[in-house]
Amino acid sequence: MDPALRAAATGMTAQQTRTQVIANNLANVNTPGFKRSRAQFEDLLYQTVQGTQVLGTADAQTNPAIQVGRGTRLAAVQRMHTQGAIDQTGRDLDVAIEGEGFFQVQLATGDLAYTRDGSFGISDQGVLVTSNGQAVVPTINIPNDVSEIGISPTGIVSVRRGNDVEPTEVGRLELVRFVNPSGLLALGQNLYAATAASGTPSVGFPSEDGMGRLQQGSLEASNVEIVQEMVEMITAMRAYEINSKAIKTSDEMGQIANNIAR
Amino acid sequence: MPPGAVRINGMTSAAASLAMLERRQAVLANNLANASTHGFKQERAFATLVADAVSAVDTRVDLTPGTLAPSGNPLDLALEGDGFFVVKTPAGERHVRGGSFHLDAERRVVDHAGNPLLTESGELTLPPGALSQLEVNASGDVKLAGKAVGRLRVESIAANANPQHEGGVRFIPDASRQPVAPEARRVAQGALEESNVNPMDAMTSMLDVLHRFGAAQKTIAALDSVRGIAVTDLGKPV
Numbered sequence: 001m002d003p004a005l006r007a008a009a010t011g012m013t014a015q016q017t018r019t020q021v022i023a024n025n026l027a028n029v030n031t032p033g034f035k036r037s038r039a040q041f042e043d044l045l046y047q048t049v050q051g052t053q054v055l056g057t058a059d060a061q062t063n064p065a066i067q068v069g070r071g072t073r074l075a076a077v078q079r080m081h082t083q084g085a086i087d088q089t090g091r092d093l094d095v096a097i098e099g100e101g102f103f104q105v106q107l108a109t110g111d112l113a114y115t116r117d118g119s120f121g122i123s124d125q126g127v128l129v130t131s132n133g134q135a136v137v138p139t140i141n142i143p144n145d146v147s148e149i150g151i152s153p154t155g156i157v158s159v160r161r162g163n164d165v166e167p168t169e170v171g172r173l174e175l176v177r178f179v180n181p182s183g184l185l186a187l188g189q190n191l192y193a194a195t196a197a198s199g200t201p202s203v204g205f206p207s208e209d210g211m212g213r214l215q216q217g218s219l220e221a222s223n224v225e226i227v228q229e230m231v232e233m234i235t236a237m238r239a240y241e242i243n244s245k246a247i248k249t250s251d252e253m254g255q256i257a258n259n260i261a262r
Numbered sequence: 263m264p265p266g267a268v269r270i271n272g273m274t275s276a277a278a279s280l281a282m283l284e285r286r287q288a289v290l291a292n293n294l295a296n297a298s299t300h301g302f303k304q305e306r307a308f309a310t311l312v313a314d315a316v317s318a319v320d321t322r323v324d325l326t327p328g329t330l331a332p333s334g335n336p337l338d339l340a341l342e343g344d345g346f347f348v349v350k351t352p353a354g355e356r357h358v359r360g361g362s363f364h365l366d367a368e369r370r371v372v373d374h375a376g377n378p379l380l381t382e383s384g385e386l387t388l389p390p391g392a393l394s395q396l397e398v399n400a401s402g403d404v405k406l407a408g409k410a411v412g413r414l415r416v417e418s419i420a421a422n423a424n425p426q427h428e429g430g431v432r433f434i435p436d437a438s439r440q441p442v443a444p445e446a447r448r449v450a451q452g453a454l455e456e457s458n459v460n461p462m463d464a465m466t467s468m469l470d471v472l473h474r475f476g477a478a479q480k481t482i483a484a485l486d487s488v489r490g491i492a493v494t495d496l497g498k499p500v
Contacts, residue, residue, distance in 0.1 A: 004284070004291035011295025018298065038333075040362060040374060041299040043292070045429040049285070064424035066321050068285060069292030072299050075374045075430070078362060082334060100392055180365040199367045210392050239297045242461045246291040249468045253287060256479045257280065 003047075003068060004250040010071030011243035014041050017074050018236045025224045026233075032087075033116035033190050034222035035079050036229075042075040081181040084116075084223040086215060092149045093120040093128075096220040099212025101175030102192065104203070105134040112137060114176060114201070116220055117190040128157070128171075132189050140171035153213040155206040175211045176201035276481040278316040282309055283475045285319045290468050293459045301328075301340075301359040301431040302457040304464075322424055323433075328458040330450055336396040337363040337371065340455040341416065342448035346433065348415040349377040350385070356432040357417065357425065357439075360455050365393070375430055381412035398451040401444035414449065416442045 018039040028034040046067040086096045095118035097103070102114035115130060123129045128140040140157050142149065148160040148167070155173035160166075178184060183197025194201055207213040289307040296302040304324045309317040330340050339347065339360045346357035356377070363379055366372045371379045371386040378385040381404070388396070388406055395407040402414035419425060420438035428434050 002284075003288040007288065007291040007295045011291070011297070014295065015298070038362075041296070042374070042430045043296050043299055043302055043427065046427040048426075064322075065426060066319065067305070067427055068288050068321070069296070069305065069427065069429075071292055071295040076362075078364070078374075080333075080335060100394075179367065179369055182364050196367060235298065238461070239294075242297065242465060243291075243294055245465065246287075246294050246468060249472050250287055250291065252472055253284065253475050256476050260479055260482050 002250050002254065003070065005247055007069065007071035008243045008246035008250065010044065010073060011246070012240055014039075014072045014074060015236045015240040015243065017077075019233065019240075021077055022229050022233050022236065026226070026229050029222055029224045029226060031117075031190065031222050032119055032219040033084070034224065035081050035084075035116070036222070036224045037077050037079050039074060040076045040078055041072045044070040044073055046070065079182050079184070079186070080223065082223050083220070085221045086218045087221045088218050090217050091119075092151075092216065093122070094118060094217055094219045095120060095151055095173070096215045096218040097175065097206070097212040098215055098220075100177050100210060101204075101206065101212040102177065102181075102201075103130075104137040104174060104176050104201075105130055105191070106137050107134055107191075111193070112201075113187055113191040113193055114184065115190050115192065118214075119219055130190075132191075134191075136173070138171065138174060140173070142170060151214060151216040153207050153215065155214055173206060173214065174203055175206050176203050177211060178202075272485050273482060275316055276478045276485065278312075278318065279478040280475060280482075282317045282319045283471050283478065287468065287471050287475075289319075289321060290464050290471065294461065294464050297457055297459045297461055297464075299431060299457050300454045301361050302459065303359070303433075304457070304459045305427075323427065324458065325425075326458050328456040330453040331456050332453050333362070334452050335362060336393050336398075336452060337365070338452055338454050339363060339398060339414075340450045340453045342450055345416045345418050345442050345447065346435070348380040348417060349373055349432065350380055351375075351377045351432070353428075355380070355435065356428060357419075357435045358432055360450075361431065362454060377432075380415050382415055383412055386412055386414070396451075398449055400449055401447045402449045403444075413444070416447045416449065418442050 021037050021039045025036045046069050048065050048067050050066040052065045097116055102116055105113050105115060107113050119131045120128050122142050126142050126144055128136045143161055145162050146159045150158045156169055157171045158167040158169045178201055179199035183195055184192035185195050187193050204211045286307040289305050293304040305321045306324045308320045310320045312318050341360055349356050349358055361373055363371050363373055369388045397405045402416055404411045417439045423436050423438045425433040
């Protein structure tokens with residue numbers, strides 16, 4: 001098959017993938033704690049159609065090899081773990097992380113997962129849970145006669161019960177961080193799982209040893225910037241179009257070649 | 263005609279021209295397919311004349327720098343102007359124009375294929391600490407939270423060298439490689455170099471290829487009909 005056709009086809013596939021990534025970023029522009037992704041491409045192996053040639057004697061001029069490329073491929077879809085803006089919500093159980101770290105939650109399967117989305121709630125068992133109902137690890141029990149909940153920048157959860165004046169401490173939130181957060185596996189529902197690429201999680205308390213600090217009454221907004229994504233989308237569309245023109249040109253050349261013999 | 267020269271007929275020239283144009287189109291299609299590959303360098307295809315009558319294709323890598331796009335990622339590195347970073351692959355050291363690096367499980371700085379980026383003292387392993395405190399200055403000195411970790415290797419090749427593509431936006435360095443002095447480097451952190459393919463340029467070249475292809479085919483058709491006349495008409499009794 002014509003190498004030009006194949007190379008142009010890989011170009012179209014690449015732009016299609018890029019558009020999918022952009023569309024997902026844009027769809028999550030209002031998802032708290034969402035981190036945008038970026039598609040990365042690399043060129044494919046080259047075919048050396050003619051090796052390096054020596055013209056004349058050995059120390060004379062050499063002609064470099066002639067290489068023809070075979071197109072492009074997706075190298076990685078990289079998640080950008082940059083800080084999102086902190087939105088004030090005023091809700092007691094909304095907690096934003098300013099800086100590095102993830103909250104630890106337990107899935108229904110018993111496995112641990114990690115999230116930056118701190119829109120917590122209280123389950124019917126009186127346990128602190130995420131908006132999807134996964135229990136926060138370590139478990140924090142909130143008594144049912146609570147009138148006020150306070151979460152400090154260092155993660156200490158304290159409550160005021162009934163008509164008490166002094167708050168009582170009921171637990172402390174922990175954060176985990178990873179050597180390479182870009183290597184985390186996205187599970188959906190704002191959750192991530194550890195992989196060999198991300199490294200094993202190291203647990204610590206907020207505001208200690210480089211961990212981020214917590215801010216109660218706020219949520220971390222998605223780090224997607226609409227303008228940036230729109231520009232990317234326009235570029236992707238034009239690149240898609242131009243690759244389709246390459247296919248059309250190669251096709252027309254094929255037709256011309258077929259007309260040589262009548 | 264000088265003695266020893268090869269006599270080539272028009273048919274062969276036209277056929278060689280078709281083959282050359284086909285290859286040229288393959289090169290253009292590869293450039294366009296990589297229009298959004300960070301750090302990609304386009305190939306330029308030239309026609310060269312063999313024996314004064316047959317055209318053959320010759321390619322050169324166009325090392326014109328691409329535009330630097332800010333990305334804000336501390337491990338996205340690019341070079342302004344000429345030069346290459348050095349990565350270690352299983353097949354040997356390779357040149358790259360930069361790109362988006364990340365940490366592997368051992369906190370080494372690696373490219374997307376897992377090849378470690380090299381400093382003057384070997385692989386670059388970052389001590390524990392937040393990536394947001396990573397600093398790379400213009401001469402390639404890497405600092406984490408103010409503490410020096412190493413200096414990146416930056417090399418250049420001779421102006422007339424033609425580096426070979428390896429795929430994966432890596433180049434195989436040739437013998438003319440040499441280190442760039444720290445003061446002459448311009449390393450940009452938090453930026454990615456865009457592909458240097460100019461789509462308008464490639465589109466025009468592609469139309470050019472298409473029309474020349476048509477012209478070469480017409481030449482073959484015309485030469486064929488001349489021969490047809492010679493074969494069928496010349497022998498006829500008057």
